[in-house]
C-alpha cells in the first residue's frame with residue numbers, strides 16, 4: 001500500500017498557490033501509482049486549531065468553529081475544482097482525531113514521556129512559541145518574522161524530546177530515504193547538530209488559548225497546535241480507532257513494506273516534521289522500519305520574493321484556473337519546479353509552457369495523427385507489417401521516453417517525467433515532417449506506407465494519453481474518447497505495450513484538446529492583496 005499524505009493547511013487564511021502546488025503534486029503521484037497498478041491512499045486536510053485561528057475569529061466577532069468551517073470550505077472547493085482526489089480528509093476538529101490525540105497523550109504520559117514545569121521567557125504570538133536568545137537577530141532583538149513578542153511566565157506540559165534525539169540522528173544517518181531529496185536531509189542533520197537537546201513544550205494554558213484539544217489528564221490546558229496537527233497522519237489512518245469509526249485499518253495503511261510518504265514544504269521540515277514528529281512516533285513505539293519518509297518540496301516565490309499578505313503578491317489558484325483552465329494550471333505547477341527546489345511563479349511562463357509544449361507540440365501531434373487518419377483512411381488504423389528505420393527509431397524513442405518517465409516519476413520528479421514525454425512528442429512531429437503523410441496520400445500505391453506512418457502517430461498519441469493522465473486527467477479522458485478507446489486511461493503502465501490500438505480500430509471524431517492561450521492586453525487579476 002502506498003500511503004501518501006500532504007501537510008494539512010492552516011485555516012487562518014485563503015488557499016494560495018503554494019497550497020495548490022503541494023496538493024496537485026500529491027494528486028499526480030497518487031494517480032501515477034494507481035497507473036502502476038499499486039494500491040494507494042491519499043490523505044490531506046486542514047489544520048483548524050491554534051492561536052491564530054482564535055485571534056482571527058475573535059477579530060471577526062464569530063466563534064472559531066464558524067470561522068474554520070468557512071475557510072475549510074474554500075479549501076474543499078478548491079480541491080474539487082483542481083481535480084485533487086483524496087481518499088481521506090483530515091480536519092483536526094473531527095472528534096475521531098480528538099479522541100486519538102487524547103489517547104496518545106494518555107499513553108505518552110503513562111510512559112513518563114510528559115512532565116509539567118514552569119517557564120518564563122519571551123513568547124512570539126505569531127509563531128505561537130517561546131523564543132530563546134538564538135532567535136534574536138544581530139542587533140539583539142527579535143526580528144519582525146516573530147510578530148508581537150511578549151514576556152510570559154507559565155506552567156506547561158513538556159514532551160521529553162531530548163530522550164529521542166540520539167536515536168533520531170542515528171535513524172536519519174542510517175536510512176537512505178528518511179528525508180528526500182538528500183540535501184534536505186543534510187539540512188535537518190545540521191539543525192540537529194546546532195541545537196542543544198531541549199524538550200518540547202506541548203501544552204497551552206486554556207486562559208490564553210481555548211481553541212484546541214484538551215489535555216485529558218489536566219483540563220486547564222490544551223494541546224500545542226503542532227502536536228495536535230502532526231498526529232493527523234496517524235489518527236486519520238485509523239491509529240487506535242474504534243471499529244465503527246469509518247477510518248481505514250492502520251496496519252494496512254501504515255506498513256513497513258512501503259513506508260508512508262509525507263509531502264511537506266521546506267519550512268516545516270525543521271523542527272516540526274524532521275524532529276518533533278519523528279521523535280513523537282518513536283516515543284509512541286513505532287519501529288524504525290515503519291517510520292514515514294519525508295518528501296520535502298521547495299517554495300513558489302514571486303519575482304524572487306516570498307508570497308505574503310504584506311507584499312500583496314499572493315497568487316490565487318482559483319483565479320488562475322478560471323483564467324487559463326484547470327489543466328494549464330496543474331501542468332504548470334508540476335512542470336516548472338524541480339521537486340525539492342524553489343521556483344519563481346510566473347504567469348508568462350505558464351502561458352509559454354502551455355502554448356509551446358501542449359498547444360504546439362502535443363496539440364500538433366494529436367491534430368495531425370487524428371485528423372489525417374480521418375481524412376485519409378476514414379479513421380481506420382491498420383497495423384504496419386513492414387517497418388522503415390524511421391519507424392523503428394520512433395518505437396525506440398517511445399520506449400526510451402517511457403522508461404525515463406517511469407524512472408523520474410518513481411523518484412517523485414514530475415517535471416523530468418513530463419520532459420521525457422515531451423521528447424517523444426517532438427520526435428513524432430519530426431517524424432511526421434519527414435514521412436510527409438500528406439504526400440503519401442496522393443499516391444494510391446503508397447497506401448500501406450501511409451497507414452503505417454499514421455499508425456505510428458496514433459499509437460504514440462495513445463501512449464502519451466496514458467502517461468500524461470496523472471497530470472492532465474481531463475485532457476487524457478478527452479483524447480481517449482477521440483481515439484474511441486474510452487477505457488484507455490484505465491490502462492495500467494504494465495499494459496502499455498506497442499500495439500495499444502487494435503488492428504482495424506476506427507478512431508472517433510478529432511477536436512482540439514489544447515487550444516492556445518491567447519493573452520489579452522490586460523493581465524487577469526491573479527494576485528490578491
Ligand code: MSP
Pocket residue numbers: 006007008009010017018019021022047229230231232263264265266267268298299300301307
Ligand atoms: N498547518 C501547517 C502544517 C501542519 S502538517 C501536520 C502548515 N500549514 S500552511 O498552510 O502554512 O502550509 C501548508 C503547506 O503549504 C506546507 O507544506 C507549506 O510548506 C506549503 N506552502 C506554503 N507556502 C508555500 C509556497 N509559497 N510554495 C510552496 N509551498 C508552500 O504549515
